[in-house]
Amino acid sequence: MADELNTNGSDAAEAAPVIETPADSAAVLAALEAAAQTAQDEAADYKDRWLRATAEAQNMRRRFERERADLILSANERLLLRILPVLDDVALAFAHIPADLNEQDQQWVNGFALIQRKLSHILSSEGVTVIETDGQGFDPALHEAITHEAVEGYQTNQIIGEVRKGYKLGERILQPALVRVAQ
Template identity: 50%
Template sequence: MSEEKLEEAVKPLSEEMPETEEAEESPVPEETPAEAEPGPERDEGRDEELAEEVDELTALRRELEVQKAKAAEYLDGWQRARAEFANYKKRIEKEQEDMVKLANGALITKLLPVIDDFERAFQTLPPGLMGMTWLEGIALIQRKLQMLLEQEGVTVIETEGQTFDPTLHQAVTHEESEEHEEGQIIGEVQKGYRMGDKVLRPSLVRVAKKTSDNE
């Protein structure tokens, strides 16, 4: 190919290509001025705020301690009042129970002579009357009275083979006996009764004493 033809072929291409623009320069960030350092006036203001916060916190702590002390005092007073009320309630219940027992004991003591009469009547009953219907009815009344005493906690004071006890027994006579030791109960004249630890009526008994030969 001739040089003229090459120039003609290249020329249109060179005309179509745009001229390259100069590279834009990238903007350089402006330097920011350094922050101003806090001055002495600003430090003093901050110190005052901290001091106020410390004082406020100290005051709150003191108030909290005061309230805690009051709460402990109120709790102690409430606990003591509760204990006193519980003791008072127990004392009242005990007094009421004792009053009921005392009233029951007084009533039962009045019934004891009736029970004695029943026992003496059956001990001296003629053999010919045994087995009669009306007598069985009287015996039933006696058994009901004895059951009533048992329900109220009334028991007979033991005397057989026992040593005389002045808190439970009342000596009617002191008799010489070679078969019994001194102070031993020989026989019972009248039954005694107790309700719990309280003696309603002591037993009337005969008590042995030393014989004349042993003196």
Template identity: 35%
Template sequence: MALTAQLDQVRTALSERTADLQRLQAEYQNYRRRVERDRVAVKEIAAANLLSELLPVLDDIGRARDHGELVGGFKSVAESLETVVAKMGLQQFGKEGEPFDPLVHEALMHSYAPDVTETTCVSILQPGYRIGERTIRPARVAVAEPQPGATSGGAQAGTGEDASDEENGGPDEG
């Protein structure tokens, strides 16, 4: 009988040690995943910080290209730099004619245009940049909206609001 009780104690101890080992193994796996995720995040943040510092240089290269000053050895260096930053994941965005999105565009100028149906980027003043889905710098743009009353002209007719709003520069809530 004492032998059976001793065997039960050993089995209980074995199952406790097995459960402890399984818990430790699960904790270690979680730790490894967390360290790998943090390592990737640190790498992405470091790349984004470096590339953010290079944006003024890329802007200067773009201006030189626009003015026909990107020639000779400077052209080769500029193209090499653009290739390197593209390999690091930097993507330029912002095109004329695309719909304005306040999440990725910063409107610096505003106008009305009869040929647009929604708020549209009509001029890219400074391109935006992103790495993956993370926006490093929004595109700085000039936007145009449809002419006031052009799409809803019939809805406000006869209210007298259109003329007073335009004379005062828009509706005044004050």
């Protein structure tokens, strides 16, 4: 029966030492190097994909923040555009105050002047600035000409007078100034 076990090969294979030839070692080494190179290529590909995904996520975050800021600015701009005519109307009312007001009426006017100052302060705290017109040259990006008049003492395209104030929010024009321009 011992002979039968040897003929099956189970004991014989364990007993016989495996001798590798140099050609076998070179083949195994080449296979291992190929596997290592494949693993390095995959790792480099995964790293590249990760870097691209990270950059894309950062770009999306920046774009989202920029769109959010633009949306807030747009909402502020719409609100400010609705408030500016009120400020213009108050200024127009002050321009037409009769000179013969009694003291009681003067207190009432002072109350409206306080309201005008508060409203102007709120607008300036939001970044709204008045477009300058006094002594300026006409700039179609900032001003809207309602008349062109021949007036002595003014150069051509110099602003003669302001009909309505203009306002900017940062660099954006909220309302161009309505002006009279020298011809």
